[in-house]
Amino acid sequence: MKQDMIVILDLGSTENTVLARQIRDMGVYSEIHPHDITAEELAKLNNVKGIVLNGGENRVVDGAPVDVLPEIYACGLPVISIDHPTAKCDKQYDALPTDEQIKAFVFDECKAEANWNMKNFIEDQVELVRRQVGDRKVLLALSGGVDSSVVAALLIKAIGKQLVCVHVNHGLMRKNESEGVVEVFRNKLDANLVYVDATDRFLGKLENVADPEEKRKIIGGEFIRVFEEEARKLEGIDFLGQGTIYPDIIESGTKTAKCVKSHHNVGGLPEDLQFELVEPLAQLFKDEVRACGIELGLPAEMVYRQPFPGPGLGVRCLGAITRDRLEALRESDAILREEFANAGLDKTVWQYFTVVPDFKAVGVRDNARSMGYMCVIRAVNTIDAMTASIERIDYELLEKIADRITAEVPSINRVVYEITKKPVATIEFE
Ligand code: XMP
Numbered sequence: 001m002k003q004d005m006i007v008i009l010d011l012g013s014t015e016n017t018v019l020a021r022q023i024r025d026m027g028v029y030s031e032i033h034p035h036d037i038t039a040e041e042l043a044k045l046n047n048v049k050g051i052v053l054n055g056g057e058n059r060v061v062d063g064a065p066v067d068v069l070p071e072i073y074a075c076g077l078p079v080i081s082i083d084h085p086t087a088k089c090d091k092q093y094d095a096l097p098t099d100e101q102i103k104a105f106v107f108d109e110c111k112a113e114a115n116w117n118m119k120n121f122i123e124d125q126v127e128l129v130r131r132q133v134g135d136r137k138v139l140l141a142l143s144g145g146v147d148s149s150v151v152a153a154l155l156i157k158a159i160g161k162q163l164v165c166v167h168v169n170h171g172l173m174r175k176n177e178s179e180g181v182v183e184v185f186r187n188k189l190d191a192n193l194v195y196v197d198a199t200d201r202f203l204g205k206l207e208n209v210a211d212p213e214e215k216r217k218i219i220g221g222e223f224i225r226v227f228e229e230e231a232r233k234l235e236g237i238d239f240l241g242q243g244t245i246y247p248d249i250i251e252s253g254t255k256t257a258k259c260v261k262s263h264h265n266v267g268g269l270p271e272d273l274q275f276e277l278v279e280p281l282a283q284l285f286k287d288e289v290r291a292c293g294i295e296l297g298l299p300a301e302m303v304y305r306q307p308f309p310g311p312g313l314g315v316r317c318l319g320a321i322t323r324d325r326l327e328a329l330r331e332s333d334a335i336l337r338e339e340f341a342n343a344g345l346d347k348t349v350w351q352y353f354t355v356v357p358d359f360k361a362v363g364v365r366d367n368a369r370s371m372g373y374m375c376v377i378r379a380v381n382t383i384d385a386m387t388a389s390i391e392r393i394d395y396e397l398l399e400k401i402a403d404r405i406t407a408e409v410p411s412i413n414r415v416v417y418e419i420t421k422k423p424v425a426t427i428e429f430e
Contacts, residue, residue, distance in 0.1 A: 001046040002120035004112040006030040011055030011066050019054055027114030028106050031283055039071040050110030055083035078109045118295040125280040129158040138278050140241035141227055142167045144181040147243030149302050150293040154280050155241050161192045166230045171199030172312030175334035198226050210320040212430035219311040240275035244282045245289050306351050315430040319358035329356040331409045332375045339401045349391045352379035355429050363413030372413025375405055380427055388422040
């Protein structure tokens with residue numbers, strides 16, 4: 001293993017991730033583990049150089065006071081407590097330590113080396129995956145999103161054709177997106193890729209369904225069924241690769257190992273299709289996942305892709321989806337993306353897309369009254385998607401986009417720009 005590691009034990013602090021970032025920013029890899037880790041579990045982690053006990057103000061988990069097991073204090077590794085003034089370790093601080101104090105602990109006391117970088121991370125993960133998987137096979141649902149793409153590239157590097165990627169095109173992808181997945185993974189990376197065009201099946205199930213939550217349920221449920229059918233066709237698969245990243249684990253509200261495990265279910269696959277999980281990105285923050293993707297040679301547009309909802313264009317083709325409106329949505333979205341890229345806004349705006357509501361408006365085309373769809377442009381900025389502000393787009397650019405959309409997408413005769421913040425609106429319309 002290439003990288004030294006500092007282990008942060010979570011005794012109920014809300015600042016664990018801040019601390020992990022602080023240590024990683026010093027060039028030393030750090031992982032957060034539950035307070036009740038045993039000495040045996042700790043010994044299985046690679047290259048641990050020191051332990052930070054992090055309990056916030058009270059050292060309370062799930063309402064009860066906690067401490068680490070006595071064997072952790074006795075394991076011989078340097079320990080620092082950055083919380084509780086009465087902590088049982090030899091070193092104590094009254095206030096949260098400064099960057100300098102953490103540096104002194106990490107480098108002087110633990111003698112950790114600043115060797116945390118993506119190249120070393122990838123080499124370590126490749127070795128760990130090879131150890132875990134041996135000569136067996138791993139299945140991966142490859143959506144083309146950042147996380148699944150990076151995990152696919154990493155697993156291809158580790159185990160090549162022992163990885164079977166399944167890409168389900170539900171017909172609600174953006175323009176050229178599925179084609180891009182095939183191009184990068186099958187043609188460039190020589191992946192073992194199963195491409196399933198399930199467009200008719202999804203659109204059939206969604207016919208006349210207008211309720212947003214019902215649409216989401218159908219898309220999610222159908223996705224699992226299609227994936228399961230493909231999994232059953234394949235022989236001898238023992239593992240499921242997942243693009244789980246660190247925020248996924250934090251967002252499931254975890255403080256202890258027990259909670260972490262509840263996150264690790266296979267998202268509804270039937271009992272007889274249970275796999276062991278391979279999750280090489282589980283300790284990475286989003287920006288680190290992107291850096292990992294670039295280091296693995298994935299194209300920048302895939303790695304820096306803006307967030308795209310799992311139900312895809314399905315929740316932007318408002319109400320009951322029809323093929324003509326879906327097409328209008330896909331084409332208008334592609335024009336918006338192209339113009340944003342030309343203006344350099346693709347690098348600065350967090351999320352931008354078009355929406356097509358399920359009604360027609362009156363317009364004039366070729367000197368005659370005609371009914372057409374309306375296209376809504378939405379462009380927002382946010383840190384965490386909990387609140388969002390609108391992007392103040394230049395009017396000339398907006399007009400250019402409106403002209404292009406109405407000229408190139410004949411079924412659209414109106415373009416509007418949405419200017420509502422979240423809250424009170426949400427980012428998506430459904
Ligand atoms: P809202 O609309 O709730 O969206 O403000 C916040 C962020 O989440 C994305 N989003 C989804 N992502 N499945 C997803 O994977 C979904 O069903 C879904 N709904 C919204 C949305 O694009 C935005 O970035």
